[in-house]
Amino acid sequence: MSDVEVADERHPIAASPEVKAKVMADFAAGAAESGMGRRKLIRNTMFGALSLVPLSGIVLLRDMGPLPEKKLRTTMWAKGLQLINMNTHEPLRPEDVAVGSLTFAMPEGLSEHDHDFQTQIAKAALMIVRIQPEDIKDKRELEWSHEGIVAFSKICTHVGCPISLYEQQTHHVLCPCHQSTFDLSDGARVIFGPAGHPFRSCGSA
Numbered sequence: 048m049s050d051v052e053v054a055d056e057r058h059p060i061a062a063s064p065e066v067k068a069k070v071m072a073d074f075a076a077g078a079a080e081s082g083m084g085r086r087k088l089i090r091n092t093m094f095g096a097l098s099l100v101p102l103s104g105i106v107l108l109r110d111m112g113p114l115p116e117k118k119l120r121t122t123m124w125a126k127g128l129q130l131i132n133m134n135t136h137e138p139l140r141p142e143d144v145a146v147g148s149l150t151f152a153m154p155e156g157l158s159e160h161d162h163d164f165q166t167q168i169a170k171a172a173l174m175i176v177r178i179q180p181e182d183i184k185d186k187r188e189l190e191w192s193h194e195g196i197v198a199f200s201k202i203c204t205h206v207g208c209p210i211s212l213y214e215q216q217t218h219h220v221l222c223p224c225h226q227s228t229f230d231l232s233d234g235a236r237v238i239f240g241p242a243g244h245p246f247r248s249c250g251s252a
Protein backbone atom coordinates (compact mmCIF):
# COMPACT_ATOMS: atom_id res chain seq x y z
CA MET A 48 0.00 0.00 0.00
CA SER A 49 1.16 3.50 -0.75
CA ASP A 50 1.92 5.61 2.32
CA VAL A 51 1.02 8.83 0.50
CA GLU A 52 -2.03 10.47 2.04
CA VAL A 53 -4.80 11.12 -0.50
CA ALA A 54 -8.00 13.11 0.09
CA ASP A 55 -11.02 12.31 -2.08
CA GLU A 56 -13.45 15.23 -1.85
CA ARG A 57 -17.07 14.29 -1.45
CA HIS A 58 -19.41 15.59 -4.17
CA PRO A 59 -22.51 17.52 -3.11
CA ILE A 60 -25.44 15.12 -2.97
CA ALA A 61 -28.33 17.62 -2.98
CA ALA A 62 -30.21 17.94 -6.28
CA SER A 63 -30.06 21.26 -8.13
CA PRO A 64 -33.05 23.65 -7.81
CA GLU A 65 -34.01 22.89 -11.44
CA VAL A 66 -34.13 19.14 -10.81
CA LYS A 67 -36.15 19.68 -7.60
CA ALA A 68 -38.64 21.90 -9.46
CA LYS A 69 -39.01 19.29 -12.22
CA VAL A 70 -39.63 16.49 -9.70
CA MET A 71 -42.29 18.55 -7.90
CA ALA A 72 -43.99 19.40 -11.21
CA ASP A 73 -43.99 15.71 -12.26
CA PHE A 74 -45.41 14.73 -8.89
CA ALA A 75 -48.20 17.32 -9.13
CA ALA A 76 -49.00 16.24 -12.69
CA GLY A 77 -49.13 12.57 -11.63
CA ALA A 78 -51.45 13.34 -8.72
CA ALA A 79 -53.75 15.37 -10.99
CA GLU A 80 -53.79 12.65 -13.64
CA SER A 81 -54.65 9.91 -11.15
CA GLY A 82 -57.53 11.97 -9.83
CA MET A 83 -56.54 11.05 -6.30
CA GLY A 84 -57.76 14.36 -4.92
CA ARG A 85 -61.25 13.69 -6.29
CA ARG A 86 -61.53 10.03 -5.38
CA LYS A 87 -62.59 10.34 -1.79
CA LEU A 88 -63.18 6.62 -1.30
CA ILE A 89 -59.61 5.68 -2.30
CA ARG A 90 -58.13 8.48 -0.20
CA ASN A 91 -60.18 7.65 2.88
CA THR A 92 -59.39 3.93 2.53
CA MET A 93 -55.69 4.77 2.38
CA PHE A 94 -55.87 6.95 5.51
CA GLY A 95 -57.89 4.26 7.28
CA ALA A 96 -55.28 1.62 6.46
CA LEU A 97 -52.47 3.86 7.66
CA SER A 98 -54.24 4.52 10.95
CA LEU A 99 -54.26 0.74 11.62
CA VAL A 100 -50.48 0.38 11.23
CA PRO A 101 -49.69 0.94 14.96
CA LEU A 102 -52.26 -1.72 15.83
CA SER A 103 -50.18 -4.40 14.09
CA GLY A 104 -47.30 -3.61 16.48
CA ILE A 105 -49.55 -4.08 19.48
CA VAL A 106 -50.87 -7.39 18.13
CA LEU A 107 -47.30 -8.59 17.49
CA LEU A 108 -46.18 -7.68 21.03
CA ARG A 109 -49.21 -9.36 22.55
CA ASP A 110 -48.29 -12.55 20.69
CA MET A 111 -45.01 -12.62 22.61
CA GLY A 112 -46.91 -13.63 25.73
CA PRO A 113 -47.86 -11.89 28.98
CA LEU A 114 -45.83 -8.90 30.12
CA PRO A 115 -43.13 -9.71 32.69
CA GLU A 116 -44.48 -7.11 35.15
CA LYS A 117 -42.24 -7.18 38.26
CA LYS A 118 -40.65 -10.56 37.56
CA LEU A 119 -37.51 -8.97 36.09
CA ARG A 120 -37.01 -6.79 39.16
CA THR A 121 -37.24 -9.47 41.80
CA THR A 122 -34.80 -12.25 42.65
CA MET A 123 -34.82 -15.18 45.04
CA TRP A 124 -32.77 -13.28 47.59
CA ALA A 125 -34.46 -12.72 50.91
CA LYS A 126 -33.28 -11.78 54.37
CA GLY A 127 -31.64 -14.70 56.18
CA LEU A 128 -30.74 -16.74 53.07
CA GLN A 129 -27.23 -18.16 53.07
CA LEU A 130 -24.81 -17.57 50.24
CA ILE A 131 -23.81 -20.78 48.48
CA ASN A 132 -20.46 -20.95 46.72
CA MET A 133 -21.30 -21.71 43.08
CA ASN A 134 -18.13 -23.80 42.65
CA THR A 135 -18.22 -25.94 45.79
CA HIS A 136 -22.00 -25.76 46.44
CA GLU A 137 -21.11 -25.26 50.10
CA PRO A 138 -22.26 -22.34 52.27
CA LEU A 139 -19.84 -19.44 51.91
CA ARG A 140 -18.20 -18.27 55.14
CA PRO A 141 -16.39 -14.94 55.57
CA GLU A 142 -13.08 -16.72 56.16
CA ASP A 143 -13.44 -18.37 52.73
CA VAL A 144 -13.26 -14.99 50.99
CA ALA A 145 -9.64 -13.89 50.60
CA VAL A 146 -8.54 -10.38 49.64
CA GLY A 147 -8.08 -10.29 45.87
CA SER A 148 -10.25 -13.29 45.07
CA LEU A 149 -13.53 -13.25 43.16
CA THR A 150 -16.14 -15.74 44.32
CA PHE A 151 -19.52 -16.39 42.74
CA ALA A 152 -22.48 -17.19 44.95
CA MET A 153 -26.13 -18.14 44.61
CA PRO A 154 -28.95 -18.20 47.13
CA GLU A 155 -29.49 -21.13 49.44
CA GLY A 156 -32.33 -23.35 48.19
CA LEU A 157 -31.57 -22.93 44.48
CA SER A 158 -30.58 -26.15 42.77
CA GLU A 159 -29.25 -26.81 39.29
CA HIS A 160 -32.01 -29.41 39.00
CA ASP A 161 -34.78 -26.84 39.49
CA HIS A 162 -36.88 -26.36 36.35
CA ASP A 163 -36.40 -22.58 36.54
CA PHE A 164 -32.73 -22.69 37.56
CA GLN A 165 -31.53 -20.73 34.52
CA THR A 166 -34.16 -18.02 35.03
CA GLN A 167 -33.35 -17.64 38.71
CA ILE A 168 -29.56 -17.79 38.47
CA ALA A 169 -29.61 -15.24 35.63
CA LYS A 170 -31.01 -12.73 38.13
CA ALA A 171 -29.60 -13.90 41.47
CA ALA A 172 -25.93 -14.75 40.80
CA LEU A 173 -23.61 -12.66 42.95
CA MET A 174 -19.95 -11.82 42.87
CA ILE A 175 -18.28 -11.60 46.26
CA VAL A 176 -14.96 -9.87 46.87
CA ARG A 177 -13.05 -8.77 49.96
CA ILE A 178 -11.53 -5.30 49.82
CA GLN A 179 -9.41 -3.75 52.55
CA PRO A 180 -11.93 -1.46 54.32
CA GLU A 181 -9.58 1.51 53.94
CA ASP A 182 -9.70 1.00 50.15
CA ILE A 183 -13.49 1.26 49.97
CA LYS A 184 -14.24 4.75 48.64
CA ASP A 185 -18.05 4.70 48.77
CA LYS A 186 -19.28 5.44 52.33
CA ARG A 187 -22.57 3.54 51.94
CA GLU A 188 -20.70 0.52 50.63
CA LEU A 189 -18.40 0.69 53.66
CA GLU A 190 -21.44 0.68 55.95
CA TRP A 191 -23.09 -2.41 54.52
CA SER A 192 -19.90 -4.37 53.85
CA HIS A 193 -18.78 -7.02 56.35
CA GLU A 194 -15.05 -6.83 57.20
CA GLY A 195 -14.47 -5.52 53.70
CA ILE A 196 -16.55 -8.26 52.04
CA VAL A 197 -18.95 -6.83 49.45
CA ALA A 198 -21.53 -8.52 47.25
CA PHE A 199 -22.79 -7.25 43.91
CA SER A 200 -24.98 -8.73 41.21
CA LYS A 201 -22.91 -10.61 38.65
CA ILE A 202 -25.17 -9.42 35.83
CA CYS A 203 -23.91 -6.50 33.75
CA THR A 204 -26.27 -3.53 33.75
CA HIS A 205 -25.78 -3.00 30.02
CA VAL A 206 -27.54 -5.97 28.44
CA GLY A 207 -27.05 -8.62 31.07
CA CYS A 208 -23.84 -10.56 30.34
CA PRO A 209 -22.28 -12.30 33.35
CA ILE A 210 -19.13 -10.65 34.66
CA SER A 211 -16.04 -12.80 34.79
CA LEU A 212 -12.89 -10.69 35.01
CA TYR A 213 -11.68 -9.06 38.22
CA GLU A 214 -8.55 -6.99 38.64
CA GLN A 215 -7.56 -7.28 42.27
CA GLN A 216 -5.19 -4.27 42.39
CA THR A 217 -7.78 -1.76 41.19
CA HIS A 218 -10.97 -3.66 42.24
CA HIS A 219 -12.25 -3.17 38.70
CA VAL A 220 -14.41 -5.80 37.03
CA LEU A 221 -14.77 -6.04 33.27
CA CYS A 222 -17.76 -7.26 31.30
CA PRO A 223 -16.51 -9.47 28.46
CA CYS A 224 -19.38 -8.55 26.11
CA HIS A 225 -18.82 -4.82 25.46
CA GLN A 226 -16.01 -4.02 27.90
CA SER A 227 -17.96 -2.01 30.46
CA THR A 228 -15.76 -1.61 33.52
CA PHE A 229 -16.99 -1.11 37.07
CA ASP A 230 -15.16 -0.09 40.24
CA LEU A 231 -16.24 -2.40 43.07
CA SER A 232 -14.49 -0.23 45.66
CA ASP A 233 -16.62 2.75 44.66
CA GLY A 234 -20.18 1.45 44.69
CA ALA A 235 -19.56 -0.47 41.43
CA ARG A 236 -19.51 2.85 39.57
CA VAL A 237 -19.21 2.58 35.77
CA ILE A 238 -15.80 3.86 34.77
CA PHE A 239 -15.81 2.77 31.14
CA GLY A 240 -18.11 1.39 28.48
CA PRO A 241 -21.77 1.47 27.51
CA ALA A 242 -23.33 0.35 30.82
CA GLY A 243 -25.54 3.09 32.22
CA HIS A 244 -25.75 2.04 35.88
CA PRO A 245 -23.61 0.62 38.65
CA PHE A 246 -24.14 -3.00 39.66
CA ARG A 247 -26.92 -3.64 42.10
CA SER A 248 -25.41 -4.30 45.49
CA CYS A 249 -26.77 -6.46 48.30
CA GLY A 250 -26.73 -3.30 50.43
CA SER A 251 -29.19 -1.61 48.07
CA ALA A 252 -31.61 -4.55 47.85
Ligand code: FES
Nearest residue numbers: 203205206222225
Ligand atom coordinates in the same frame (compact mmCIF):
# COMPACT_ATOMS: atom_id res chain seq x y z
S1 FES B 1 -23.41 -6.56 28.48
FE1 FES B 1 -21.81 -5.80 29.66
S2 FES B 1 -20.99 -4.21 28.52
FE2 FES B 1 -22.59 -4.93 27.31
